[in-house]
Amino acid sequence: MDRVPRRLATPVIHPSAFVASTARIFGDVVVEAEAVVMFGVVIRAETDRIVVGEETNLQDNTVLHSDAGFPTLIGRRVTVGHLALVHGAVVGDNCLIGMGAIALNGSVLGEGSWLAAGAVLGEGKEIPPWTIAVGTPARPLRELRPQEIERAEMGIEEYLTLGATYRRVEG
Template sequence: MGHEALITGIGGKDPKIDQDAFTAPTSVVIGEVTLHAGASTWYGAVLRADGGPIVVGAESNIQDNCSLHVDLGFPMTIGERVSVGHNAVLHGCTVEDDCLIGMGATVLNGAVIGAGSLVAAQALVPQGMVVPPGSLVAGVPAKVRRPLTEEERAGITLNGTMYVELAKAHKDAHAG
């Protein structure tokens, strides 16, 4: 269709993208980035691994206009079935499996978001914060507000499943 994702190595480190991953046209994947099966990077997303690795787990989605970057000593790991909402900024952090990072949220170096957690839209998770599994985190600076309900956890799963299906549809649409 005339546009492709910008995928390039730097400093001898090349991206490793599973054949079942989707990289939208206009997404940027630079350096030591690994995208596992079913992972997706959406329109305008930038994953820049020029200071260490970024690993995006299976069936995780990095939505439109997100910025993911690392610093020396602060690699990034995004677990499986994670949704990173539009315009989020993640920097040198760890997001464990089955999380949702809300639109416009920021997660800084060394922070760890425990499995099954939800970071609210526009939240600022400060450097080094450790969020217990299954938590709702909100605010500037972010604070753990309460445990997630079963309904909220089911919503995270549904969102991730929807993005896996959307990625397949978009990949097929751009294949022609």
């Protein structure tokens, strides 16, 4: 059976989103308002949908991919760190995926949760809301502290400012 369609859907990118000139976006992809897609990001949705929520930032060289039956759905105000891979996962609002972390098919990051740098969230695994998970395989470590949540919010605001700046520079 041929799982790859002969034609790809056309991505839908909100006009207020920033997509870097070196980012590549293919297939059934929606990039919502004020999202920031930095340099070298690859988003491929040949067999299922990918949604990048409002005010979410995908940092340099992030890869988003989906599999048939496993869309990649990323909520609002999410940070996805440099070199991360999100593959067929559901990511709630206000989450943080650390640099080089991996979230695999059917995995779920609850609202506000963090997947630490380098951690691997296996297929079908979940992180509870407002919890940090670490390691390979990723395991919940503890609930997030207020100062950590505040730091993540500051990072989101920094990337929103960067996105606005790059929109002006790159046109």
